[in-house]
Amino acid sequence: MASTIPATMKAVVYVESNKVSVQEHPVPDIADDEILVKNVAIALNPTDWKHVDWKLGKVGSISGCDFSGVVVKVGKSVTDGPKVGDHVAGVAHGAAYLDEGAFAEYVKTFADIVWIVPENTFSHEQAAAYGVAFWTAVQAFYAPGRLGLVEPPAKSPTPEWVLIYGGSSGVGLCAIQLARLSGYKVITTASPRNHELLKSLGADVTIDYHDPDVVAKIKQVTGDTLKYALETIGDEETHKVAIEAIGPSGGRVVGLNLMASKETGRKDVTITETLLYSVSGRPFSLGPMQFPAAPEDRTHMAAFLKKLPQYVLEGALKPIPVKLWEGGLEAIPSGFQYMREGKVSAEKIVYRV
Structure with missing residues (x-):
């Protein structure tokens, strides 16, 4: 499978004029504890357009957080986690790193902070919508100090x-x-x-x-x-x-x-x-603001995500409504504008990649 991975991909890149643009971008390399996912669906969050408008992102970085797709490569140390071919969904810290955001044909992420979507349950669109929103609710309710x-x-x-x-x-x-x-x-x-x-x-x-x-x-x-x-x-x-x-x-x-x-x-x-980006366990920044690493937040989320597939299988957690926005990566700016205008209510905007 790894031999079929291209060298470049289309990605929504944060550019210097404080906007995003679809560009050719290198497919990210993965570390030993990471996986590479071929995206099928992505979802929008307010943080995505705020990173652009409020100049919180790094120029040249890939925008976007929520993704759902298929694992195409796993790191050498990933032995008890997702395998090539698994349907997984997760959250990247969009617009923060040159090689990590979700609004692209491929996304890399830590293997311990994705969840494996059980067959015949959530679609890729529904799974992508269970990213920042769901993880934030988990963190707000149960993570240490919340x-x-x-x-x-x-x-x-x-x-x-x-x-x-x-x-x-x-x-x-x-x-x-x-x-x-x-x-x-x-x-x-x-x-x-x-x-x-x-x-x-x-x-x-x-x-x-x-x-x-x-x-x-x-x-x-x-x-x-x-x-x-x-x-x-x-x-x-x-x-x-x-x-x-x-x-x-x-x-x-x-x-x-x-x-x-x-x-x-x-x-x-x-x-x-509470701020979900702490689940990476790394120090991070938002514009001029610096945040220390919070490894306890990563440990907590990783443990919760292992339980999530069973709750989905049992029907204890249901999909939330999604609004499929046509046009793929090229149409993300119009989705941003829709969110800026406060038109999103009781649904998540999702795209097919």
Whole structure:
């Protein structure tokens, strides 16, 4: 199989004028602990266009995080992991490295942080959509130092409430399912048009996020006992809602905005911002910001991903809705613009490569 791998490929490259361009690019070499995947489908995330617009990427790097494809080469030390021919899906740190991003015909990744997609379950499009969004929900709930929920297959001994603010976001769609899998009751916010979808994924109660009494309604439904909240939008106001919804006994909020204030205004509520890129176990940068290695995050995600195929086989975790965007790699800029305009709701944009 390795002999059929070409020397170059088409890739979506971050260029100096702060845009992306489809270019010929070398197919990446792999290290002993890595695999090479021939992509079949890729999915968009807000972080992809933000790396471009906010000048967070490195010039010449490959854009994109989420991918699903077929393993075509494995490193020498990969003995207990994916094999050539396996359908795998995973997350790359797009626009950070010259040879690693997902928006390309081939992507390289560490062998221990992909998941093997069971046959006759998720399509490549559905598996690609389970990248950044799903992994972020896993990290926010269960990784060391985050929300501290009971991790499956264990279940919470009592059916406590979890607030997922922004249930129709990609992270929210996945987090609802994970919370139910862990034995929690889920209250979530979203536009009314998405309420039925969120209930089908496991939400117990859905509230219109436009409702001026949203905090009071959360407190009423939960009996003012809420201790855990995941805030997926990242605005100052949405953070405030999540913090205020926590009951008088205090609790924890996890958000997704590193620039947000850590000050909650309440001594009994802690807030932590989580960033998925730490799962690589390497130090990394976002523009001028430097982040130390977090090997514990890689260890945790690798262990969780080994459990994921069984949950998918059992139907305990369902695919989230996808919107297939025609045009392949060349059409990624138009998908970026669609996301910039805030048009994505309750679905993930995916492409065939």
